Amino acid sequence: MSTLSALLASPPAASAADRIHDDAHALDVARALAVEFAPGAIARDQQRSLPTDEVERFSRSGLWAITVPRAFGGAQVSHATLSEVTAIVAEADPSLGQIPQNHYCLVDAVRLVGTPEQQHFFFAEALAGRRFGNAVSETGTASSKTVTTRLSRTPQGLRLNGRKAYSTGALFAHWVPVAALDEQDRQVLVYVGRDAPGLSVLDDWRGFGQRTTASGTVLADHVAVEPLQVLARHRLFEPPTIHGAFAQLLHSAIDLGIARAALADLRRWVRERARPWADAGVDHATQDPLTLHRLGELVIRLHAAEALQARAAEHLDAARDSDASEASARRVTDASIAVAEAKVLTTTLSLDAASVLIELAGTQSTLEQHGLDRHWRNARTHTVHDPLRWKYHAVGNHWLNDAQPQRHASL
Structure with missing residues (x-):
């Protein structure tokens, strides 16, 4: 067979x-x-x-x-x-x-x-509805790019061994793609069946936000692998492709969703429950001039983030079928920078909207029963996935020096 x-x-x-x-x-x-x-x-x-x-x-x-x-x-x-x-x-x-x-x-x-x-x-x-999980990241290594998981050739065939962390979705998956190094030290992705003997998925994620992503640990202990399951991960960015920008666009979209949710709750609370500050001299929080100023700022930033998100998506469409040509490489670069710009706005907006929600809604909004703290916890947890400081650097360095962004899944 x-x-x-x-x-x-x-x-x-x-x-x-x-x-x-x-x-x-x-x-x-x-x-x-x-x-x-x-x-x-x-x-x-x-x-x-x-x-x-x-x-x-x-x-x-x-x-x-x-x-x-x-x-x-x-x-x-x-x-x-x-x-x-x-x-x-x-x-x-x-x-x-x-x-x-x-x-x-x-x-x-x-x-x-x-x-x-x-x-x-x-x-x-x-x-057919089968889900692919994730077992890419590792902890306890000197660099975020370090991979210690190994795919080795044995007398019994290919075998996979290693430990992975932050494996979002693996617990729900039918296939768990595992990042590993082969015997030539090349990066590969091994698509392992969720129920494969030797593969264990642990529900040990305890982050204070994004609590139900099941981003736990994956263990591979002498897992049998067939060649069909092994993809050449080292080729994902050669020639330049949109793979990294694609991943980042989705992360940015998640932050945009968190920001929208926080703003929806903010609107509801200011309309229905918040009280104006005494010095405002008004009867309702909806009339408080400083509240309106704060809300106006957030709404403008929301619309700007949505516009940059749409612009970044258009760049990805243009660069999707990239090849080795110089023109294609430029399109990939443009897409990467456009996504980085969108990610800056969605990150800062999600954090600020979640914080301003509590500020303007008042003390009663901190009661656990309302669950409003989840917006900030979710935003803060998800947005540490990629350091914002390096987004600013990539955009500035490209604009000033025409520098090309690094090729990996964080740009």
């Missing part, structure tokens, strides 16, 4: 998924799901209750397959649509917005460096 046939004979279990037809359909489904997900978000956060049913509903909707190329039966939606789908779901529950972020990136890795056989198999898996 061939490798492909063996894997197809016993694929990871998944419920049948709906098929998204186009961009408009994707947005409609995302909005409907957000209405379903939002009411339970506070309770899930407070109780650290994993959204198992919600993730299943989310992937069965077909939204997890919207980036599969049309040639393989997918909708291949625009980056603007993917960004907005992510922001819509993140506004309802940012943990649910973040969980498929790695899935989309790992589908993109199949597009960029998968062999025809791998593309045929893994795109079909995505369309």
